[in-house]
Amino acid sequence: MLDKSKIKKVVLAYSGGLDTSIIIPWLKENYNNCEVIAVSGDVGQGTELDGLEEKAKKTGASKLYIEDLKKEFVEDYVFPTLKAGAKYESDYLLGTSFARPVIAKRIVEIALAEGADAICHGCTGKGNDQVRFELTIKAFAPHMAIIAPWREWDIKSRDEEIDYAEAHDIPLKINRETNYSKDKNLWHLSHEGLDLEDPANEPEYAKPGFLEMGVAPEQAPDTPTYVKISFEKGIPVALDGEKMDGVSLIYKLNEIGGANGIGLSDIVENRLVGMKSRGVYETPGGSILYRAHQVLETLCLDRDTQHYKELVAAKFAELVYFGQWFTPLREALSAFVDKTQETVTGDVTLKLYKGNMINAGVTSPYSLYDEDIATFAEDHVYDQKDSAGFINLFGLPIQVKAMLKEKNGK
Numbered sequence: 001m002l003d004k005s006k007i008k009k010v011v012l013a014y015s016g017g018l019d020t021s022i023i024i025p026w027l028k029e030n031y032n033n034c035e036v037i038a039v040s041g042d043v044g045q046g047t048e049l050d051g052l053e054e055k056a057k058k059t060g061a062s063k064l065y066i067e068d069l070k071k072e073f074v075e076d077y078v079f080p081t082l083k084a085g086a087k088y089e090s091d092y093l094l095g096t097s098f099a100r101p102v103i104a105k106r107i108v109e110i111a112l113a114e115g116a117d118a119i120c121h122g123c124t125g126k127g128n129d130q131v132r133f134e135l136t137i138k139a140f141a142p143h144m145a146i147i148a149p150w151r152e153w154d155i156k157s158r159d160e161e162i163d164y165a166e167a168h169d170i171p172l173k174i175n176r177e178t179n180y181s182k183d184k185n186l187w188h189l190s191h192e193g194l195d196l197e198d199p200a201n202e203p204e205y206a207k208p209g210f211l212e213m214g215v216a217p218e219q220a221p222d223t224p225t226y227v228k229i230s231f232e233k234g235i236p237v238a239l240d241g242e243k244m245d246g247v248s249l250i251y252k253l254n255e256i257g258g259a260n261g262i263g264l265s266d267i268v269e270n271r272l273v274g275m276k277s278r279g280v281y282e283t284p285g286g287s288i289l290y291r292a293h294q295v296l297e298t299l300c301l302d303r304d305t306q307h308y309k310e311l312v313a314a315k316f317a318e319l320v321y322f323g324q325w326f327t328p329l330r331e332a333l334s335a336f337v338d339k340t341q342e343t344v345t346g347d348v349t350l351k352l353y354k355g356n357m358i359n360a361g362v363t364s365p366y367s368l369y370d371e372d373i374a375t376f377a378e379d380h381v382y383d384q385k386d387s388a389g390f391i392n393l394f395g396l397p398i399q400v401k402a403m404l405k406e407k408n409g410k
Helices: 018-030 052-058 070-084 099-114 129-140 158-167 246-259 284-300 303-321 328-343 386-394 396-407
Strands: 009-013 035-042 063-068 118-120 145-147 181-184 189-192 225-232 235-239 264-270 276-282 346-353 356-363
Touching: 009 018, 009 099, 018 035, 018 158, 035 099, 052 063, 063 099, 070 099, 070 235, 070 246, 070 284, 070 303, 070 328, 099 118, 099 129, 225 246, 225 284, 235 246, 235 284, 246 284, 284 303, 284 346, 284 356, 303 328, 386 396
Parallel strands: 009 035, 009 118, 035 063, 118 145
Antiparallel strands: 181 189, 189 276, 225 235, 225 346, 264 276, 346 356
């Protein structure tokens, strides 16, 4: 049981959203007017960070750290997951999932430097993020106290949170009618709540203001857009022949993909805590990178490695989704993935058209595709007679079983 009397200084994971906006005064009310230090990890939220310092201090924080984590986020979390081809339940590109460990790791570093007694987060007791934050805290500060207000306070809904904010004169950027639960970073934007809680309701993609990273497919241009992405050892390094760092490349692909209605996903997913939840995701640039990387691997990986890597990808995605980034298994799987990517180098061209990504050419100096062998025309490198012996051996177990059934009259 947490001894509140010993909590003098708390570091809060602060986004400036509804939850964390009311947590600052709540902490001071319920933890003996403790000092609250707010920390915001900049993973590409953009304008969401505007005015945050003034707001944090006005509501009771002693200071606010805004940490630029975009480069670390992309290079140490996004790209390793991309190289793995990891998608949770075959669809979700893990935008919130792999942003949490990089933010939580920096929060721990600041908490230790500040001599904090506890770390606080605004995650609900129903969600996955509480696990992602707390497992990271345990990995780097195993004895640090953790405060999770949603597991303590009497507030039961987002409407009641708005009531609390209004009673404490806390400014909000939302209202009760647009009170979607959102998470945004340079990789994606998620939407949950309100009408989306019923899976029978179609998302209003074309409604003004709903989508923030792009347009609905029917609103995209009537002519296709071509993009060429260059990879080196599984990492995207150039767009249309122009070398770019990872952050810039993702931003640019977000712009191109969003304009063409790319990367919209409507998912009912299985949360770690056991319930199903419905989320709508915008991941324009990420969707393009995943597709291009997958196409390149079909050229560069041998059959057995490609097939086994699909199994690894599913487990890798599960680890990321479950908040287990800083675990021996995730590190071991990354080592396997890095080995597979040694030859995943080349160029992939995709045609983007009204929400579709269509393959439009792929090349690699490490291509395992040999036109001389695969051709339907005459060739001198493949003896088709060899296949008869192969089929006889490959099918021998099936043949033996059939002969036994025939012998026994079954």
